[in-house]
Structure formats: C-alpha cells, structure tokens
Amino acid sequence: MTEKTLHLAVALDGLGWHPAAWRLSRAGASAPLTARYWAALAGEAERATLDLLTFEDSLDLQSTRPDGPDGRVDQLRGRLDAVQIAARLAPLTRHIGLVPTTSTTHTEPFHLATGLATLDHLSGGRAGWRPRVSARRAEAGHFGRREFPAWDPTRLDDPEVVRLVGDLIAEAGDAVEVVRRLWDSWQDDAEIRDVASGRFVDRERLHYIDFVGRWFSVKGPSIVPRSPQGQPVVAALAHSSVPYAFAARHADVVFVTPTDAAHAAAIVAEVRAAEAAVGRTEPPLRVFADLNVLLDESPSLARRRGARLDELHGREFRSDATAFTGTAADLADLLATWQRSGVDGFRLRPAVLPHDLTLITRALVPALRGRGLFRVGYPGGTLRDLLGLPRPASRYAVAETA
Numbered sequence: 001m002t003e004k005t006l007h008l009a010v011a012l013d014g015l016g017w018h019p020a021a022w023r024l025s026r027a028g029a030s031a032p033l034t035a036r037y038w039a040a041l042a043g044e045a046e047r048a049t050l051d052l053l054t055f056e057d058s059l060d061l062q063s064t065r066p067d068g069p070d071g072r073v074d075q076l077r078g079r080l081d082a083v084q085i086a087a088r089l090a091p092l093t094r095h096i097g098l099v100p101t102t103s104t105t106h107t108e109p110f111h112l113a114t115g116l117a118t119l120d121h122l123s124g125g126r127a128g129w130r131p132r133v134s135a136r137r138a139e140a141g142h143f144g145r146r147e148f149p150a151w152d153p154t155r156l157d158d159p160e161v162v163r164l165v166g167d168l169i170a171e172a173g174d175a176v177e178v179v180r181r182l183w184d185s186w187q188d189d190a191e192i193r194d195v196a197s198g199r200f201v202d203r204e205r206l207h208y209i210d211f212v213g214r215w216f217s218v219k220g221p222s223i224v225p226r227s228p229q230g231q232p233v234v235a236a237l238a239h240s241s242v243p244y245a246f247a248a249r250h251a252d253v254v255f256v257t258p259t260d261a262a263h264a265a266a267i268v269a270e271v272r273a274a275e276a277a278v279g280r281t282e283p284p285l286r287v288f289a290d291l292n293v294l295l296d297e298s299p300s301l302a303r304r305r306g307a308r309l310d311e312l313h314g315r316e317f318r319s320d321a322t323a324f325t326g327t328a329a330d331l332a333d334l335l336a337t338w339q340r341s342g343v344d345g346f347r348l349r350p351a352v353l354p355h356d357l358t359l360i361t362r363a364l365v366p367a368l369r370g371r372g373l374f375r376v377g378y379p380g381g382t383l384r385d386l387l388g389l390p391r392p393a394s395r396y397a398v399a400e401t402a
Contacts, residue, residue, distance in 0.1 A: 007387065011054045014353075015029070017350065018294070032080065041353065046096040051387065053098060056079070058134070059106055061078065067151035075313075090124075095386075097126050098119065105133050105168055109218065119232070120228055131250075135168055137150050171215045177211070183232070184209075187206075187396060229391060233384060234252050235254070245278055247271070258343075271287055272284070289346050292323040293324050294351035295359040297327065303325055305352075319349075336368075
C-alpha cells in the first residue's frame with residue numbers, strides 16, 4: 001500500500017547552513033545581497049513542487065559565540081530582511097509557500113501583522129510566519145529599550161536564565177495572539193466597494209481587538225484588509241517541552257530536531273501530549289523534522305566535501321539539527337523511515353547553496369516520487385490548502401453570529 005505523501009520544505013540562509021559555505025558556493029560571495037540569487041533559489045524549489053521555503057533572520061550579526069560578535073572575518077556576516085525577501089519573491093512565484101522569520105522580542109506585533117498580511121495578499125495566499133524570541137544581550141543592545149544578561153549556554157538552568165526565557169516565550173505567545181486578532185479584525189465581507197452607493201467599507205465589520213496584557217496593549221483594528229488565507233500559516237521551531245507547548249497553543253506547523261527515527265516518534269508523542277495539555281482545539285500541528293543535508297553523487301564525495309568545509313571552518317560543524325551526509329537516494333530512504341515515526345514532513349537545511357538545493361530538487365524529489373512519497377505537481381490553492389489546514393473564520397464574525 002502506498003504511504004501517505006510527505007511535505008517537503010527547505011530552509012534558506014545566506015549561502016548555506018555550513019559556516020564555510022561561502023568559500024565553496026558557485027553563486028559568489030555577494031549573491032545573497034541580490035534579488036536574482038533569491039529568485040533563482042525560489043524558482044528551483046518551485047519547479048520541484050516543494051511545499052514551502054523558510055527564510056532565516058535575526059537581530060544581530062551571525063556569530064560563533066552564544067552572544068555578541070566573534071571578531072571572525074572568514075565567515076559570511078550580514079543578511080537581508082526575511083520579510084522583504086519573501087515580498088520580492090511573491091510575484092515571481094505562483095505556488096510555493098513563503099515563510100520569513102521575525103523576532104517577537106523587539107518588533108511591535110502591529111507591524112508584524114500588517115507586514116505579513118500584506119505578504120499574504122501579494123502572494124495570493126502563500127504567506128507564513130516563523131516567530132522567534134531574541135534572548136541575546138547583543139540583540140537588545142541594538143534597540144536600547146531593554147537589558148538582558150549575557151547569554152551563557154552552560155548556565156541554562158540558572159534561575160535568572162530560566163525566568164528570562166520563560167518571559168520571552170510568554171511574550172512571544174502574546175505577540176502571536178495580538179497578530180492573529182489583528183488578522184481577524186477585518187471580516188471577510190468588510191469591504192463593500194459599492195461605487196453607486198459610495199460605500200467602500202462596512203464599519204460594523206471592522207473590529208477593535210482591545211488586547212491588554214503584560215507586554216502589549218493594542219486597540220486595533222488592522223490597517224490591512226483580511227488576507228486570502230484569513231490567517232497566514234504560523235510555524236515554530238521547538239526543541240523541548242516549553243517550546244512544544246508554545247507551538248501547541250499558537251502555531252500551525254512545528255519544526256523539530258530529532259536524532260533518529262525513535263527520537264522522532266518520541267517527539268511526535270510529546271507534541272501531541274502538549275496539544276492535549278493546552279486544550280488545543282485547532283487542527284493538529286503539522287510536524288516537520290529538520291535535517292542539515294550535504295548531498296553528492298556518492299557517499300565518499302559527500303564526505304570529502306564535508307571534510308573540506310569543516311577544514312575551512314576550522315572545526316567540525318555542529319548545530320541543533322542532525323546532519324545527513326550522503327546521496328539523495330540514501331536520504332530518501334532515511335526520510336521514508338522517519339516518516340513512519342509519525343512526522344508529517346521535513347525541513348531540509350542545505351549545507352551549501354545552490355549545490356545542495358539542486359540535489360534536493362533534482363535527485364531527492366524524484367527518489368521520493370519513485371517511492372510514492374511525494375506528489376507530482378501542485379494541487380492549487382493557498383499554503384493552508386497545501387498543508388491540509390482549514391481557512392479559519394474571523395473570531396469576530398463568529399462572535400457576531402453566535
């Protein structure tokens with residue numbers, strides 16, 4: 001019997017996820033500062049019918065240190081704004097989802113709501129959003145409104161660190177709630193556009209959200225009419241119980257970082273338990289497993305390229321996600337095994353761009369299709385449709401008719 005087809009996403013960051021990627025990329029060191037580069041990557045991904053692209057972003061320079069600049073001059077530093085990249089790609093693509101990353105810690109939710117709703121309009125309903133927290137002192141220093149302690153990864157159990165992270169995640173939860181309420185603040189039929197009567201909008205179908213919380217007090221309504229998806233897809237990256245609970249309360253998709261198939265099954269079980277614990281009434285989270293991938297025509301060639309990247313980096317590359325080094329066929333086998341553990345899809349992080357993206361699209365995708373694990377073509381519709389997520393009704397329209 002054919003297994004359920006999986007979802008496939010690619011995470012884009014600079015010239016690749018390996019810190020030395022810029023040294024081996026054929027795109028050229030300045031490529032990530034050009035629209036042509038991002039358009040080429042998006043076009044390659046869409047031709048392979050990938051579900052979505054995510055775009056990394058943060059409020060400080062990339063660094064090998066936990067907090068603050070590292071002084072290194074041999075690695076890529078600097079990036080373009082993720083929402084702006086997605087907006088540039090919206091009219092150049094037709095089907096693929098566009099999911100930028102933004103910080104909830106130093107960015108007003110009203111600005112996030114309007115920018116992301118605009119992206120959903122411009123893309124015809126293909127926008128998503130990955131909110132993230134900014135816990136580093138260096139990021140806070142760019143704004144000057146808050147002070148954080150120095151970030152020390154060896155002291156994650158320090159009570160002050162636990163309190164800070166807990167507060168930031170709670171603040172992020174409020175930010176997502178504000179954004180979602182603003183997305184709902186225009187009912188779908190709020191715009192009348194009746195030239196004869198001179199009525200463009202029905203004011204009764206625009207709603208104040210009147211949100212008051214510890215971190216935000218937002219009246220609303222939004223200045224952007226309700227977007228094609230009603231609410232763009234919200235995604236969260238989660239590694240442990242507290243972020244799982246955040247995703248269960250506030251997200252539609254969760255990116256997780258298992259080490260093997262058994263760990264993937266355990267994480268899925270923990271995510272489902274978190275959904276039950278918070279009383280989630282929305283459709284179940286779509287669970288995507290993250291993998292760093294370095295692909296080549298043979299395992300030996302892949303290992304050799306990986307060794308060269310690590311040599312240029314000065315040490316073995318490690319990250320929060322498991323690394324796969326090998327052929328596209330072997331990766332397809334691994335994804336098939338992990339999918340049986342209960343994940344809905346995968347978000348792949350290419351080591352070097354565009355090389356590893358091209359092998360994902362031109363070698364991995366055909367291998368998955370040959371196993372009956374990936375669709376041929378797009379079914380049409382919005383990103384929510386593609387992920388099997390219903391379009392939510394405006395909470396204010398529901399309240400009005402209750």
